[in-house]
Amino acid sequence: MIETGAVAALLALMAAAAVAVVRQRNLFAVVVIGGIYSFLMATALAALDAADVAMTEAAVGAGVSTVLLLGALHLVGSLEVKPSSGAALPLAIVLVAGLLVVYGTYGLPAFSDPQAPIHRHVAPRYLVEGPKETGVPNVVTAVLASYRGFDTLGEVTVVFTAGVGVIALLRRRRRPGGEGRP
Amino acid sequence: MIYAPAIVALVVTLALAMARAFLGPTLFDRALAANAIGTVAMLLLAVLEFLTGRPEYTDLALVYGLLNIVGTIAVLKFFRVGDLGQEGTVEEGESR
Amino acid sequence: MTLAGILAFGLLSLGGVFCVIGAVGLLRMPDFYTRMHAASVIETLGAGLVIAGLIVQAGFTLASAKLVILALLIFFASPTATHALAKVAHESGVEPVARAREGEEAP
Amino acid sequence: MRKVSAAISLFVFWVLLSGHFTPFLLTAGAVSAFAVVVFARRLELVDPEGHPVDFSGSALRYWPWLGVEIVKSAWDVSRLIVDPKLPISPTLVRVKPTQVSAVGRVVYANSITLTPGTVTVVAGREEFLVHAITRAGAESLAAGDMDRRVTRFEGTR
Numbered sequence: 001m002i003e004t005g006a007v008a009a010l011l012a013l014m015a016a017a018a019v020a021v022v023r024q025r026n027l028f029a030v031v032v033i034g035g036i037y038s039f040l041m042a043t044a045l046a047a048l049d050a051a052d053v054a055m056t057e058a059a060v061g062a063g064v065s066t067v068l069l070l071g072a073l074h075l076v077g078s079l080e081v082k083p084s085s086g087a088a089l090p091l092a093i094v095l096v097a098g099l100l101v102v103y104g105t106y107g108l109p110a111f112s113d114p115q116a117p118i119h120r121h122v123a124p125r126y127l128v129e130g131p132k133e134t135g136v137p138n139v140v141t142a143v144l145a146s147y148r149g150f151d152t153l154g155e156v157t158v159v160f161t162a163g164v165g166v167i168a169l170l171r172r173r174r175r176p177g178g179e180g181r182p
Numbered sequence: 183m184i185y186a187p188a189i190v191a192l193v194v195t196l197a198l199a200m201a202r203a204f205l206g207p208t209l210f211d212r213a214l215a216a217n218a219i220g221t222v223a224m225l226l227l228a229v230l231e232f233l234t235g236r237p238e239y240t241d242l243a244l245v246y247g248l249l250n251i252v253g254t255i256a257v258l259k260f261f262r263v264g265d266l267g268q269e270g271t272v273e274e275g276e277s278r
Numbered sequence: 279m280t281l282a283g284i285l286a287f288g289l290l291s292l293g294g295v296f297c298v299i300g301a302v303g304l305l306r307m308p309d310f311y312t313r314m315h316a317a318s319v320i321e322t323l324g325a326g327l328v329i330a331g332l333i334v335q336a337g338f339t340l341a342s343a344k345l346v347i348l349a350l351l352i353f354f355a356s357p358t359a360t361h362a363l364a365k366v367a368h369e370s371g372v373e374p375v376a377r378a379r380e381g382e383e384a385p
Numbered sequence: 386m387r388k389v390s391a392a393i394s395l396f397v398f399w400v401l402l403s404g405h406f407t408p409f410l411l412t413a414g415a416v417s418a419f420a421v422v423v424f425a426r427r428l429e430l431v432d433p434e435g436h437p438v439d440f441s442g443s444a445l446r447y448w449p450w451l452g453v454e455i456v457k458s459a460w461d462v463s464r465l466i467v468d469p470k471l472p473i474s475p476t477l478v479r480v481k482p483t484q485v486s487a488v489g490r491v492v493y494a495n496s497i498t499l500t501p502g503t504v505t506v507v508a509g510r511e512e513f514l515v516h517a518i519t520r521a522g523a524e525s526l527a528a529g530d531m532d533r534r535v536t537r538f539e540g541t542r
Contacts, residue, residue, distance in 0.1 A: 191294025198301035237341035303466035323459035357498035
């Protein structure tokens with residue numbers, strides 16, 4: 001019960017943070033509040049038993065994207081200009097998209113339903129045979145690094161390339177700016 | 183329920199610190215509030231993990247702690263180097 | 279409830295109380311520098327008591343060892359972050375209300 | 386020696402985080418710890434500042450005193466916060482550190498910041514600029530008890 005209450009409170013605080021991000025004109029403040037939002041999101045995910053997603057959200061949402069957004073701010077300046085058109089059309093699009101997503105969740109199996117398709121296909125095999133076949137105690141690690149090793153290697157290559165690309169983009173403007181270090 | 187008062191208190195702390203993050207007025211007030219929120223989120227996470235009976239997942243809280251520092255230092259370093267138009271050199275005899 | 283349970287309950291609740299006090303200070307204090315002192319109440323006594331309570335609850339296990347590492351991380355890293363904040367704020371010209379006299383309301 | 390102790394600390398940390406004791410995983414941990422030390426050596430990170438193992442003995446004597454100080458001053462600051470009149474008297478004060486080494490000064494500056502009620506704003510080589518929330522806090526810091534203890538901490542390795 002208390003756990004459900006804590007998750008509900010975290011979701012309410014996240015909604016407040018989202019409103020604050022929309023109303024805030026200073027982009028520095030937006031980045032800081034965005035980091036807060038990610039921390040709250042990660043805590044809520046951990047409370048919902050998704051430890052690996054929580055770790056990713058904390059690392060990517062609060063860590064990497066904060067740094068990347070700050071790098072982007074370096075290029076574009078830190079004050080948001082007033083939008084040239086009204087907010088009605090974007091609001092309508094966001095509302096429709098959100099409602100579609102909510103409608104989509106009705107097609108999902110109930111939360112932690114043991115008869116859900118995802119729990120009846122390969123998952124039991126990973127859970128039962130995984131520790132024996134790979135020697136890795138953590139099932140998620142066993143699946144990612146062993147059963148889907150090549151898949152993960154490809155993913156890591158893509159992420160690494162993206163990271164190098166972003167660094168190259170954000171580094172570039174530094175040099176003509178002055179006697180900047182290489 | 184030995185965890186209930188602590189969880190309620192930590193959620194209230196989160197809400198109050200978020201009020202400071204929204205009010206500002208300077209960027210530093212927001213960064214300070216964000217830092218406090220990171221610490222409190224970490225504590226809340228640790229307590230929630232004990233509540234749900236998985237105390238060995240405290241590593242997650244460690245990751246939060248590290249990222250909290252990285253985020254704060256990144257914001258400050260950027261503020262110093264980027265906006266003020268100075269390179270982040272360390273003067274002799276100064277702290278970093 | 280066992281004796282350890284009561285002790286853990288007391289430490290956790292007391293830690294929560296100090297966290298709330300720190301957050302109230304974060305809202306009440308008049309300027310950035312004084313707010314920093316309020317935040318450090320959260321990061322020292324609040325965090326310390328909550329982690330101590332969890333350690334009592336966990337007993338002598340691997341989880342306690344991780345909690346000790348967590349506490350060490352907080353105690354080493356939080357002054358660094360606070361000092362960085364104070365230094366950059368000072369350099370960018372955030373003025374402290376250091377001239378408030380005793381008994382007089384700070385602006 | 387410092388590298389060996391760094392590798393052992395890293396390995397212990399790894400084991401604590403993993404919590405599994407099969408031979409394969411222990412070997413993997415040992416290899417990772419060794420590799421990290423090798424890379425850190427190439428990056429010149431294993432130095433007296435990065436891994437100050439020489440101070441372990443004096444740290445054990447200094448930390449309990451610091452812990453008591455933290456609790457006392459955190460209690461004082463909490464009383465200030467809940468007081469309806471908010472009786473604060475923020476003060477900027479300059480203190481002169483008497484430590485010789487950079488590590489000693491860092492320990493002193495961090496101790497000041499870690500104690501609620503006082504924050505090191507500028508940590509220079511000759512003097513620190515400290516913001517204290519009450520004038521009494523600034524005066525007790527200027528009395529120099531903490532400074533003497535950190536200097537003793539630094540001297541007795």
